[in-house]
Amino acid sequence: MLPPSPAPLFSPQYSIVIPLYNEEAILPLLYPRLQAVLAQLAGPSEVIFVNDGSRDRTLALVRQLREQDPRICYLSLARNFGHQIAVTAGLQYARGQAVIVMDADLQDPPELIPAMVAQWQAGFEVVYARRTQRRQEDWFKRLMAYGFYRLLRQLADVEIPADTGDFCLMDRRVVQVLNAMPERGRYLRGLRAWVGFRQTSIPFQRDPRAAGSVKYTFRKSLALAIDGLVSFSRLPLRLATYLGLLSALVALIMAILVFYWRWFVPNSPLTGFAAIAIAVFFLGAVQLVSIGILGEYVGRIYDEVKGRPLYTLAEVAGFEGEAR
Structure with missing residues (x-):
């Protein structure tokens, strides 16, 4: 039988x-x-x-x-x-x-x-x-x-x-x-x-x-x-590049202005501490933003390569006899 x-x-x-x-x-x-x-x-x-x-x-x-x-x-x-x-x-x-x-x-x-x-x-x-x-x-x-x-x-x-x-x-x-x-x-x-x-x-x-x-x-x-x-x-990654180019352009403009002020406006206060502080803060902000953007992508790569399961189950009901 x-x-x-x-x-x-x-x-x-x-x-x-x-x-x-x-x-x-x-x-x-x-x-x-x-x-x-x-x-x-x-x-x-x-x-x-x-x-x-x-x-x-x-x-x-x-x-x-x-x-x-x-x-x-x-x-x-x-x-x-x-x-x-x-x-x-x-x-x-x-x-x-x-x-x-x-x-x-x-x-x-x-x-x-x-x-x-x-x-x-x-x-x-x-x-x-x-x-x-x-x-x-x-x-x-x-x-x-x-x-x-x-x-x-x-x-x-x-x-x-x-x-x-x-x-x-x-x-x-x-x-x-x-x-x-x-x-x-x-x-x-x-x-x-x-x-x-x-x-x-x-x-x-x-x-x-x-x-x-x-x-x-x-x-x-x-x-x-x-x-x-x-x-x-992938645009946020490109944004970091654009910010770098922008900071380089601003730095070039500031260098030209400082050169102009030093030669033609020798008593201008803008050639002192204020200009240096602005440049430092601006470049620092660009670097931190760029690192943050890169960190978002690198963090996701790190999560992927660890290979952990997406979730763990404590209880299942209604799927008896099903292969999983």
């Missing part, structure tokens, strides 16, 4: 990847809206929650949801690795033919997913959400976001769409390409643009956070912006 054949591995049509960090207040609001959206999708689905080292009851609530709904899977990272790494972990475990990435704060409305699926079924491999309005965000944050996206678009080696975040749908082929990229300084919306394929956007108005506190502080947003700029542009 032949042995029974192994049970087939679960192969969902849709995977929804949602990173979580201290989101116990938002989960009771998020899950019912996800349920309503999943009911509209034709085909089996899975929801992958990625607990990014939360310090509240987020993981306990996710375990409860897993007991109630077998479509819920989760990964719990051993510590807080950051939003981009948490999304990366979810992408590496996602099994769907279409993979949706969204934040848990409900600023990315789950109700937009069916429209994304419709575009995917029409033949687009990447469907990203483009923000047309940021509700209840202060003017400074809106101004900084507006300026950064347009600056990055001008400086980056690839065209990264403006006013877009990580909220998107990606075809299985796109996810496989992203998973094959070993780099550690990950700026996923830039990588998503770099891989190519047919891409389109869906406009939406971004709602305020439904509950809890904002996780992307100004410091984290600035760090993500620097990652995006350094990862997709």
Whole structure:
């Protein structure tokens, strides 16, 4: 008698990847809206929650949801690795033919997913959400976001769409390409643009956070912006060269002026300490800026050559029997 054949591995049509960090207040609001959206999708689905080292009851609530709904899977990272790494972990475990990435704060409305699926079924491999309005965000944050996206678009080696975040749908082929990229300084919306394929956007108005506190502080947003700029542009390195040339030009002009003042305006105070101090401070600033720019790139090279894993897992549920 032949042995029974192994049970087939679960192969969902849709995977929804949602990173979580201290989101116990938002989960009771998020899950019912996800349920309503999943009911509209034709085909089996899975929801992958990625607990990014939360310090509240987020993981306990996710375990409860897993007991109630077998479509819920989760990964719990051993510590807080950051939003981009948490999304990366979810992408590496996602099994769907279409993979949706969204934040848990409900600023990315789950109700937009069916429209994304419709575009995917029409033949687009990447469907990203483009923000047309940021509700209840202060003017400074809106101004900084507006300026950064347009600056990055001008400086980056690839065209990264403006006013877009990580909220998107990606075809299985796109996810496989992203998973094959070993780099550690990950700026996923830039990588998503770099891989190519047919891409389109869906406009939406971004709602305020439904509950809890904002996780992307100004410091984290600035760090993500620097990652995006350094990862997709070599212009900062050229900037160091331009600053060096500029300082040389200024030094030449100052030398000519000092020569002129010494010969034709012998009593001018500008030939003394003030001129020397200005030159020293200017050259020192150029050197420090150049070293800082080089340090950003060298630091990323150092992170890459160490070869450490992107993350470590403390707990996994919903992927039993899958080879990893």
